[in-house]
Amino acid sequence: MPQRYFIDPIDFEIKTISGNDAHHISKVMRMHINDEIIVCSNQECYRCHITDITKDVLFEIDEKLVKKEAFHATLIQGLPKGSKIDTVVKYATIFGVSNIIFVEMNRSISKEKNTDNKLKRLESIAKEAAELAHRFDVPKIEFIKRLKDINYQPFSYVLVADENEKTTHLNHVINHQNIKEHIAIIIGPEGGITDEERNFFKDQKAHFISLGDNILPTEIASLYALSYLSIKNIE
Amino acid sequence: MPQRYFIDPIDFEIKTISGNDAHHISKVMRMHINDEIIVCSNQECYRCHITDITKDVLFEIDEKLVKKEAFHATLIQGLPKGSKIDTVVKYATIFGVSNIIFVEMNRSISKEKNTDNKLKRLESIAKEAAELAHRFDVPKIEFIKRLKDINYQPFSYVLVADENEKTTHLNHVINHQNIKEHIAIIIGPEGGITDEERNFFKDQKAHFISLGDNILPTEIASLYALSYLSIKNIE
Numbered sequence: 001m002p003q004r005y006f007i008d009p010i011d012f013e014i015k016t017i018s019g020n021d022a023h024h025i026s027k028v029m030r031m032h033i034n035d036e037i038i039v040c041s042n043q044e045c046y047r048c049h050i051t052d053i054t055k056d057v058l059f060e061i062d063e064k065l066v067k068k069e070a071f072h073a074t075l076i077q078g079l080p081k082g083s084k085i086d087t088v089v090k091y092a093t094i095f096g097v098s099n100i101i102f103v104e105m106n107r108s109i110s111k112e113k114n115t116d117n118k119l120k121r122l123e124s125i126a127k128e129a130a131e132l133a134h135r136f137d138v139p140k141i142e143f144i145k146r147l148k149d150i151n152y153q154p155f156s157y158v159l160v161a162d163e164n165e166k167t168t169h170l171n172h173v174i175n176h177q178n179i180k181e182h183i184a185i186i187i188g189p190e191g192g193i194t195d196e197e198r199n200f201f202k203d204q205k206a207h208f209i210s211l212g213d214n215i216l217p218t219e220i221a222s223l224y225a226l227s228y229l230s231i232k233n234i235e
Numbered sequence: 236m237p238q239r240y241f242i243d244p245i246d247f248e249i250k251t252i253s254g255n256d257a258h259h260i261s262k263v264m265r266m267h268i269n270d271e272i273i274v275c276s277n278q279e280c281y282r283c284h285i286t287d288i289t290k291d292v293l294f295e296i297d298e299k300l301v302k303k304e305a306f307h308a309t310l311i312q313g314l315p316k317g318s319k320i321d322t323v324v325k326y327a328t329i330f331g332v333s334n335i336i337f338v339e340m341n342r343s344i345s346k347e348k349n350t351d352n353k354l355k356r357l358e359s360i361a362k363e364a365a366e367l368a369h370r371f372d373v374p375k376i377e378f379i380k381r382l383k384d385i386n387y388q389p390f391s392y393v394l395v396a397d398e399n400e401k402t403t404h405l406n407h408v409i410n411h412q413n414i415k416e417h418i419a420i421i422i423g424p425e426g427g428i429t430d431e432e433r434n435f436f437k438d439q440k441a442h443f444i445s446l447g448d449n450i451l452p453t454e455i456a457s458l459y460a461l462s463y464l465s466i467k468n469i470e
Contacts, residue, residue, distance in 0.1 A: 001450075068448045095459070096449055133449040169469050212465040213303045214331055214368040215236075223455070224330070227462035230447040234404050 003029060004038040004045070004131040006138050012041035017057040025050070025057045038065070043137040067136050071233040072098050072182045075222050076150065078105035078189035079112060084219040089122045089141065091219075093129035095226035098182075099140045100126075103147055107191035115143040147200055156181035158206040161221055163192050165208040170228045173207045179232045187221045238264060239273040239280070239366040241373050247276035252292040260285070260292045273300070278372040302371050306464040307333050307417045310457050311385065313340035313424030314347060319454040324357045324376065326454075328364035330461035333417075334375045335361075338382055342426035350378040382435055391416035393441040396456055398427050400443040405463045408442045414467045422456045 005021045017025065017039070025031050031050060037059065039048045045065040052058040075097045077088055085102065092100060104112050122141050130138040144150050152158060159173060174183065186193075186201065193201075201208070211224045240256045252260065252274070260266050266285060272294065274283045280300040287293040310332045312323055320337065327335060339347050357376050365373040379385050387393060394408060409418065421428075421436065428436075436443070446459045 070448070091455060094449060094451060094455070096447070132452065135449060169466065171466060171470055212331070212462075212469065213305070214329060214370060214465075216329060217367065220326060220329070220458070223458050224462045224465070227447075227459045228466050230449075230459070231404065231406060231463050234447065235406055 002036040006040045022057045071229040074099040074184045076101045076186045079108040087219040090129045094133040101142045106194040108189040155184040158184045160186045160206045162208040165210045237271040241275045257292045306468040309334040309419045311336045311421045314343040322454040324360045325364045328361045329368040336377045341429040343424040390419040393419045395421045395441045397443040400445045
């Protein structure tokens with residue numbers, strides 16, 4: 001598979017790759033005119049070939065790639081400690097998450113500060129992971145201060161991963177009928193969710209689910225749910 | 236949940252925790268007599284309380300924990316680069332793998348050397364991850380030099396994750412009827428598997444499967460399959 005690049009719609013309009021991606025093509029990959037690349041923009045990807053390499057890279061489209069219909073899942077992730085936030089973004093992107101919202105929850109030890117700088121770094125991790133995974137889009141990442149500041153209206157289903165829940169599993173809530181709906185997956189920080197948060201989620205008509213018999217660390221817990229959605233989406 | 240410790244059957248016989256675990260109890264967790272711990276040995280776990288703390292820790296059993304029947308999956312992992320081997324062990328253990336075999340495959344850049352030292356480190360990562368995940372056992376880890384040195388007889392199903400496979404998915408091979416069988420999951424190294432290896436696996440009557448539309452990096456690809464097996468095992 002040729003290398004994949006996500007570019008702005010405005011650059012796609014003029015068939016031009018600039019900045020870091022242009023540098024990557026010319027200096028890191030040392031590509032030449034006529035070499036093949038995949039260019040993605042606005043949730044579509046195209047097989048292209050390079051027509052010119054200077055500071056910028058120009059390309060022409062050969063073929064639009066057929067997009068498989070993905071599931072639509074937003075991860076609402078209780079802010080984890082330190083570099084685990086990078087792990088969340090990288091792996092959840094690879095496993096097909098649509099959007100990620102980081103939110104300070106009661107047991108979050110980290111606080112939301114310098115979010116502008118963090119967001120920049122996380123967006124670049126997400127872009128790289130999306131290229132690696134051959135996705136058609138890059139997930140949108142947001143920091144939201146409090147659970148109650150999140151708009152839950154867009155979600156048809158709000159799933160809360162809860163260690164206390166032993167009997168309700170993903171497949172009891174999400175099945176063939178509703179797999180195409182917009183699903184929110186809520187994962188608590190280290191230490192899990194509090195009763196106060198449980199009550200808040202109940203008011204949002206959330207479904208409390210178990211992620212299996214093993215206790216999953218916060219930074220990879222979403223992968224369990226995303227794997228299920230991916231397989232159910234194919235079935 | 237109290238802290239969990241995996242100990243040798245011979246130590247369990249005399250209800251004694253020694254070495255690093257005893258140090259962890261007395262110095263790191265600063266526990267006292269009568270504090271509760273979970274002690275696991277020989278694939279069983281028990282709620283216990285501490286009866287004495289000196290250099291060793293003595294305990295008495297209060298209750299045997301009820302074990303849920305897990306699935307039985309061996310991960311055959313093409314040797315990955317550098318520290319990714321640690322990621323494989325940590326995360327696959329958390330997601331419930333039974334055994335891990337590292338094998339040099341055609342596209343493995345790392346070679347199998349100093350495996351005794353590596354094995355020691357990996358076993359300690361697996362033990363810690365099993366404690367974290369509240370497992371009843373610690374997966375067995377092995378290094379085997381070549382694919383053809385592996386004994387495939389114990390496996391009822393050999394599944395090969397193959398980027399070239401687009402139509403056969405996990406659920407086409409593993410379902411309610413055969414989820415309790417011993418399943419082998421083969422994940423290639425970075426760069427995937429070669430045609431020579433494909434032919435070898437065909438001779439082993441392996442099933443070639445897709446792990447979804449996204450390309451998963453070698454160190455976390457098994458999590459997709461293990462999540463599916465966990466959910467199917469509950470269903």
